[in-house]
Amino acid sequence: MTTTSDQTAPGGVTAVIVLAAGGGTRMKSKRSKLLHEVAGRPMLSWAVNAARGLNPQHLVVVVGHLREQVEAQLAEDAPDVLTVVQSEQKGTGHAVGCALDSLGELQGEVVVTYGDVPMLNSETLAELVRAHRAAGTLATVLTAEVPDPTGYGRILRNGDHVVGIVEHKDADDAQRRIREINSGIYVFDAAALRHGVSALSNDNAQGEYYLTDVVSMAATGAIRGDDPGLSGVAAHQTDDLWQTEGVNDRVQLSRVNVEMNRRILERWMRDGVTIADPSSTWIEPDVDLAADVTILPGSHLNGATSVESGAVIGPETTLTDCEVGEDTVITRTEATLAVLGDGVRVGPWANLRPGTVLDAGTRIGAFVETKNAHLGAGTSIPRLVYAGDVVVGRDVTIGAGAVFANNDGKSTSTTSVGDGAFVGSNVVVVAPADIGQDAFLAAGSVITEDVPAEALAVARGRGHISAGWAARHQGSRVPSPDSDPRSDSRDHISTPEEHS
Ligand code: UD1
Numbered sequence: 205m206t207t208t209s210d211q212t213a214p215g216g217v218t219a220v221i222v223l224a225a226g227g228g229t230r231m232k233s234k235r236s237k238l239l240h241e242v243a244g245r246p247m248l249s250w251a252v253n254a255a256r257g258l259n260p261q262h263l264v265v266v267v268g269h270l271r272e273q274v275e276a277q278l279a280e281d282a283p284d285v286l287t288v289v290q291s292e293q294k295g296t297g298h299a300v301g302c303a304l305d306s307l308g309e310l311q312g313e314v315v316v317t318y319g320d321v322p323m324l325n326s327e328t329l330a331e332l333v334r335a336h337r338a339a340g341t342l343a344t345v346l347t348a349e350v351p352d353p354t355g356y357g358r359i360l361r362n363g364d365h366v367v368g369i370v371e372h373k374d375a376d377d378a379q380r381r382i383r384e385i386n387s388g389i390y391v392f393d394a395a396a397l398r399h400g401v402s403a404l405s406n407d408n409a410q411g412e413y414y415l416t417d418v419v420s421m422a423a424t425g426a427i428r429g430d431d432p433g434l435s436g437v438a439a440h441q442t443d444d445l446w447q448t449e450g451v452n453d454r455v456q457l458s459r460v461n462v463e464m465n466r467r468i469l470e471r472w473m474r475d476g477v478t479i480a481d482p483s484s485t486w487i488e489p490d491v492d493l494a495a496d497v498t499i500l501p502g503s504h505l506n507g508a509t510s511v512e513s514g515a516v517i518g519p520e521t522t523l524t525d526c527e528v529g530e531d532t533v534i535t536r537t538e539a540t541l542a543v544l545g546d547g548v549r550v551g552p553w554a555n556l557r558p559g560t561v562l563d564a565g566t567r568i569g570a571f572v573e574t575k576n577a578h579l580g581a582g583t584s585i586p587r588l589v590y591a592g593d594v595v596v597g598r599d600v601t602i603g604a605g606a607v608f609a610n611n612d613g614k615s616t617s618t619t620s621v622g623d624g625a626f627v628g629s630n631v632v633v634v635a636p637a638d639i640g641q642d643a644f645l646a647a648g649s650v651i652t653e654d655v656p657a658e659a660l661a662v663a664r665g666r667g668h669i670s671a672g673w674a675a676r677h678q679g680s681r682v683p684s685p686d687s688d689p690r691s692d693s694r695d696h697i698s699t700p701e702e703h704s
């Protein structure tokens with residue numbers, strides 16, 4: 205999805221300036237608009253990735269509004285990017301001026317894009333650069349013909365020549381009927397851009413320094429580049445309107461998300477993946493699927509999840525950063541950072557937390573939670589278990605209600621269970637403990653020490669059946685330990701005095 209065209213500008217461009225200082229007020233968010241996500245990634249990451257595809261010598265992001273958040277994201281995601289602060293948002297032309305000031309004297313091509321246009325990709329930017337080179341102009345603008353151009357800058361033409369751009373708010377009625385809009389994405393000759401930006405005035409409807417006025421200056425010959433061979437302005441029109449779609453509010457955010465997802469799903473379906481219900485299935489861009497994977501409704505595949513052939517995911521299953529083997533079936537399950545081998549069955553209603561590794565042919569049933577748990581081939585946990593910090597061998601059966609108690613309130617310890625062992629229902633294994641091969645832990649036992657191979661461990665109160673008890677206790681049916689000492693293991697509560 206973010207692949208770079210092999211026909212990208214030879215040697216790359218001099219600079220890409222990504223404008224990202226604006227307020228984003230229509231998002232009504234404490235979070236910077238640019239950090240709101242499209243297909244699981246901040247919008248700004250899409251913009252930076254697209255820019256990177258042009259192989260620029262300088263990659264600059266102009267920040268301003270909520271810039272601490274934006275800078276923190278860039279530091280994590282793209283530390284090589286130069287951030288330039290535009291402390292007051294005086295318009296797109298002013299923003300570009302701030303970037304140029306910190307870059308010094310440049311030559312060559314400068315591309316300007318926005319941080320809030322997440323579907324724009326490197327291929328389209330590379331096409332724009334190629335069109336610019338072919339045209340030999342001072343500027344080339346990416347345009348689109350849209351059904352409703354309200355709000356956008358309009359492209360003014362004289363035949364094939366662009367003669368200017370007029371903002372909606374400054375346009376007259378005839379100009380407002382023009383449906384070819386300015387995407388706000390351009391390639392400029394560096395010298396012409398520098399001259400143009402320094403000559404801008406804010407004498408317009410919004411009192412801003414408009415970058416679009418630089419385009420008009422280049423078109424009318426008011427500014428020139430270092431290379432006398434370059435002149436005028438070209439337009440490169442795209443048919444893919446989504447690529448110029450900016451996100452200003454959450455309605456647009458959701459529209460762009462839906463479209464991005466639709467494209468990802470379509471690509472997987474063409475590659476042989478069955479998706480029963482595309483409208484309820486969400487797949488992030490870094491997911492990798494083999495042919496003959498089936499995805500049932502309500503499923504979300506996130507992060508770096510990969511799924512091998514023949515696997516069936518869903519319905520209502522969310523996998524994040526998971527590896528899923530061939531022919532594995534996962535039903536109504538949540539899994540994060542889990543590795544599932546071939547022929548595994550999980551669900552319905554399992555929760556596989558980070559560090560879960562399920563070897564081939566394992567079974568995990570309803571209401572089982574695993575965390576940092578490795579289950580050997582053929583091991584089965586049919587229902588109702590917590591398995592945290594445990595290494596389980598092959599062909600082990602773990603009964604309903606078993607708990608691997610891994611935390612004593614302060615720290616976490618690990619348990620191991622040997623091949624062929626049997627863990628009865630409602631067994632609690634208090635970590636750390638090593639349970640040997642073919643050991644048998646009787647139902648209801650609380651195991652607090654190691655159990656050797658092939659041993660039987662029974663650790664529970666001995667049962668007692670009192671004949672005729674009901675008749676003797678017609679008043680009160682609550683047995684007291686004094687009147688009815690039935691157990692050889694009495695409960696014990698340790699008081700502070702005992703320890704002093
Ligand atoms: C701009 C264009 C318009 C085009 C439209 C496409 C101008 C004058 N107009 O209008 O022709 O059709 O984009 O979406 O350029 N920004 C800054 N600093 C500023 C102002 C803006 O960084 O001082 C950034 C914003 O964060 C945003 C981008 O520039 O990412 C566009 O700004 P915005 O105010 O939305 O421009 P529009 O009025 O939409």
Ligand code: CA
Binds near residue numbers: 450
């Ligand atoms: Ca805008």
